[in-house]
Amino acid sequence: MPNHQLLDNITHKDLRVISSHHPRFGDTASYTNIFCSELRQVQGCYPIFFRKNTDSAQFETIALFGFASEENLFLDETGWHAPYIPLTIQRRPFLIGFTQQDGNEADAQALVHIDMDSPRVSLTEGEAVFLAQGGQSPLLQQASAILQAVYQGHQQTRAFIDSLLQYDLIEAVTLQVTLDDGSRNELGHLYTINEDQLAALDSNVLGQLHQQGYLQHIYMILASMAAMPQLIEKKNRRL
Amino acid sequence: MDKAIRKVIIVGGGTAGWLTAGTLAAEHLANTESGIEVCLIESPDVAIIGVGEGTWPTMRATLKKMGISETEFICHCDASFKQGAKFAKWVTGAEDDAYYHPLVLPQGYAEINLAPFWQQHKTDMPFADAVSFQGYLCDQGLAPKQNTTPEYAHVANYAYHLDAGKFAAFLQQHCTQKLGVKHILDHVTAVNAAADGDIASVATRQHGDISGDLFIDCSGFKSLLLGQHYQIPFICKKHILFNDRALAVQLPYADEHSAIASHTISTAQSAGWIWDIGLPTRRGVGYVYSSAHIDDAAAEQELRQYIRPALGPQGDSVALRKINIVPGHRQLFWHKNCVAVGLAAGFLEPLEASALVLVELSAAMISEQLPANRAVMDIVAKRFNDKFLYRWERIIDFLKLHYVLTQRTDTAYWRDNCNADTIPAELQALLQLWRYEPPWHRDFSQVDEVFPSASYQYVLYGMGFKTQTRPTARRADNSALAQQHFAKNAELTAKLLRGLPANRELLNKIRQFGLPKI
Numbered sequence: 001m002p003n004h005q006l007l008d009n010i011t012h013k014d015l016r017v018i019s020s021h022h023p024r025f026g027d028t029a030s031y032t033n034i035f036c037s038e039l040r041q042v043q044g045c046y047p048i049f050f051r052k053n054t055d056s057a058q059f060e061t062i063a064l065f066g067f068a069s070e071e072n073l074f075l076d077e078t079g080w081h082a083p084y085i086p087l088t089i090q091r092r093p094f095l096i097g098f099t100q101q102d103g104n105e106a107d108a109q110a111l112v113h114i115d116m117d118s119p120r121v122s123l124t125e126g127e128a129v130f131l132a133q134g135g136q137s138p139l140l141q142q143a144s145a146i147l148q149a150v151y152q153g154h155q156q157t158r159a160f161i162d163s164l165l166q167y168d169l170i171e172a173v174t175l176q177v178t179l180d181d182g183s184r185n186e187l188g189h190l191y192t193i194n195e196d197q198l199a200a201l202d203s204n205v206l207g208q209l210h211q212q213g214y215l216q217h218i219y220m221i222l223a224s225m226a227a228m229p230q231l232i233e234k235k236n237r238r239l
Numbered sequence: 240m241d242k243a244i245r246k247v248i249i250v251g252g253g254t255a256g257w258l259t260a261g262t263l264a265a266e267h268l269a270n271t272e273s274g275i276e277v278c279l280i281e282s283p284d285v286a287i288i289g290v291g292e293g294t295w296p297t298m299r300a301t302l303k304k305m306g307i308s309e310t311e312f313i314c315h316c317d318a319s320f321k322q323g324a325k326f327a328k329w330v331t332g333a334e335d336d337a338y339y340h341p342l343v344l345p346q347g348y349a350e351i352n353l354a355p356f357w358q359q360h361k362t363d364m365p366f367a368d369a370v371s372f373q374g375y376l377c378d379q380g381l382a383p384k385q386n387t388t389p390e391y392a393h394v395a396n397y398a399y400h401l402d403a404g405k406f407a408a409f410l411q412q413h414c415t416q417k418l419g420v421k422h423i424l425d426h427v428t429a430v431n432a433a434a435d436g437d438i439a440s441v442a443t444r445q446h447g448d449i450s451g452d453l454f455i456d457c458s459g460f461k462s463l464l465l466g467q468h469y470q471i472p473f474i475c476k477k478h479i480l481f482n483d484r485a486l487a488v489q490l491p492y493a494d495e496h497s498a499i500a501s502h503t504i505s506t507a508q509s510a511g512w513i514w515d516i517g518l519p520t521r522r523g524v525g526y527v528y529s530s531a532h533i534d535d536a537a538a539e540q541e542l543r544q545y546i547r548p549a550l551g552p553q554g555d556s557v558a559l560r561k562i563n564i565v566p567g568h569r570q571l572f573w574h575k576n577c578v579a580v581g582l583a584a585g586f587l588e589p590l591e592a593s594a595l596v597l598v599e600l601s602a603a604m605i606s607e608q609l610p611a612n613r614a615v616m617d618i619v620a621k622r623f624n625d626k627f628l629y630r631w632e633r634i635i636d637f638l639k640l641h642y643v644l645t646q647r648t649d650t651a652y653w654r655d656n657c658n659a660d661t662i663p664a665e666l667q668a669l670l671q672l673w674r675y676e677p678p679w680h681r682d683f684s685q686v687d688e689v690f691p692s693a694s695y696q697y698v699l700y701g702m703g704f705k706t707q708t709r710p711t712a713r714r715a716d717n718s719a720l721a722q723q724h725f726a727k728n729a730e731l732t733a734k735l736l737r738g739l740p741a742n743r744e745l746l747n748k749i750r751q752f753g754l755p756k757i
Contacts, residue, residue, distance in 0.1 A: 052387040056386070056752040057385075057752060165756065
């Protein structure tokens, strides 16, 4: 069981958190969840796809970091090399937990929790979570803002994906990459925007997608494919 | 005679009526001006029989064609996954006597017949386990797919167990709201004949005479149009398949975490067999037996013995429902402008869930070959009759196969079942042939056989039938290829046992999140 604790300034008064990136802090996954609010920044660095959540099988938008599981081509011993790091990575080791009041689910409150098993949690290294008098440190204030964005991001992105599914705008894609050593790599379980379907949409639907801001999201995702050659190049350099 | 067929009247609103209505309405655009008109008359006085809690894998395509979401179907019809059947105590009657008839074909079935290689090299494991992974999945209570697998797609081929009452209601709603089927709640009081002997209309209590171009009889055992009006004779098959009575009961699970079996369990008794079907919310259990071999009281005792482990002392008092059945079918199914589907056409014991699949096949053929006008209807009717007489006969043969291979001699029921006088000639010939050649594609001539030769292999070799090795050599030696397929099956088995969720776990996930469309 993961050890997620509700954060408070008594239990966790001496806690420190390491914000830098290193393989030993567990940032090695080959993709992460991203949200509509960050599509513009993400598409400049990483290819964006859809993928089914392993637990719920619901579609999520992801940024791709590598071609094998536990392969993050942006990460090495000296840090994470990209101008933008997605929110779900930035939030670590903090996360949102829901605390139920009187067992009433509707009243559940979103509160900041911390993953005590995370290698980022320390008593000696990194930045303090609470100030000496118990106030929130700048690090915690920033983490709270990120968590807020993640919380909203889940809901906004859910609505965006539902809309894409409604108009059959998502299709499966198999990524075939041939590397400099001649090896062929195939990546499955990925989905992308169905461009034929997009081109066939009538103006009413297009107008509606535009009003919701979804049309821009769609083109951000399509534009992110320009980041693919760079990802392949990174892989070739590691051969 | 060249009047176009535009209006189809379906009499009866059980699963047969609604499946037929939905299949026709979806294909022939009943919800548009240019399509046909489909009208279903359902008597408010007649309860549906609700037989058939088990389906064939064909049901997936049938529902998909009707535009039904699998998630909605599973949630509304209390459906669960079925990966085949386990037959217990059919061979010797011993406690450990059991074999599987899985729904996946044997490994490599398109290119190689593994049966002879299994008999030579692999008899240390059951036939079904040597050539397919599905028995293992059933033993472990695993689902046939993952929650990421799209609707109707499979990892392991599957069918459904469902609540027949809920299924009819669900289909009714879909047919009337989405597919443009007109629903009339009324009692049919008479059939009005035209001068040429066709049915001109049916008279109803409150809606007067309802006319149509084609009448589909889905009125159940009554067979209102084909049986009662046209007097098409019923051909009884009780001399082959003895079972004519059933006692049914519903059992609760111990709690909401109890495993849901992903296969039908069929356990042989002294004069019949007990079905055991796991739905998400309850088990459906029943004893189907031969009244000539056991009286009702003794049958009830055997059934209560079976349910005692699940119900405890309560099992001795829980109410049982008795159903009388006459195994057999009509001499013809399509006569003049009337065709019967479902129980109105015939009924056989539910040993291999043949009831709903016959409804689907009938509806599909009526829909695909829907006569353009009355002039060509007799041609289609003849084709339909030929095809379905063949199908009923093959199903009867296949059901009988389960009985004739038994080694049980403990009761007259099992001994009588092996009496040559009760075995159809066609089946006897095949059994004789299979002593020297295992069943293969060529044994069954039609492209759309209800039971493929693979099903015969699973039952034959599951029950210990021996096919002798040919005394002379043949050119092709496929033993290396056979070993590859045995190895491939072992590999697939290990992989799927690791990757598939528990049946209940997947059904819970579907209720929570739904299955993805793509």
